[in-house]
Amino acid sequence: MTDNRASSAAAAATQAEVSEEIEQIAKAHERDASPGAAGGVAAETQPRLDYPPYRSSILRHPTKDLHHADPEGIELWSPVFGQADVDPLEADLTIQHRGEPVGERTIVTGRVLDGEGRPVRHQLVEIWQANAGGRYIHKRDQHPAAIDPSFTGVGRCLTDGDGVYRFTTIKPGPYPWKNHRNAWRPAHIHFSLFGREFTQRMVTQMYFPGDPLFALDPIYQSIVDPQARERLVATYDHDVTEHEWCTGYRWDIVLTGSHRTPIEEEVES
């Protein structure tokens, strides 16, 4: 498919049309994954790279096998971050400017684990997100929502000895994108983790529970296994919520294994 065909299809499609496509793919997946299905299809826990309701995935998903590197050679090199490389204040996205950012102050915390449930210690976790009005500070985001001069939307921290990361931030708003007419992303925070080896690097998105846009969002729905995509949704945790200060959410990240957190190949909106 050429760029023109993809973009004109995107311009013409309505949410109802995209939702219908999402539903058809979900039904086909349900049939394939049912216990009686022929061939015993393996659980599909990662996003589909070629997922037509997510229009730009058609144009950029790999069509050839990836270049294979010598894994032993790569694993001789690993990212190393010392305590001096990241200031603990960088984990608080609400204190980067002189004023208070607008919106719901919230703590997002959780553990980074490997496939055996062991903590991934002292590793870099980076986040980026829109502000409370759903606006990024980015030249490509020009939709008419206010930029908050007190909020940049970027932070990072190292996991502690138990693999725990913790950010103080502002709950992001949903925002429109140009996948189809009236397309809106559910509120989300982008996460990048390096893990213990470069081969474990992952980029993903965390969502907030109960978002009404989940069913309509082709990026969220491109993980066709409902249980797998729910692993991207944080849990409200009243023990993380702080009196007279902020709400709290908990979200664990699993780098490898069958309960691995779904990841994306390429950073998108």
Ligand SMILES: [Fe+2]
């Ligand atoms: Fe985003």
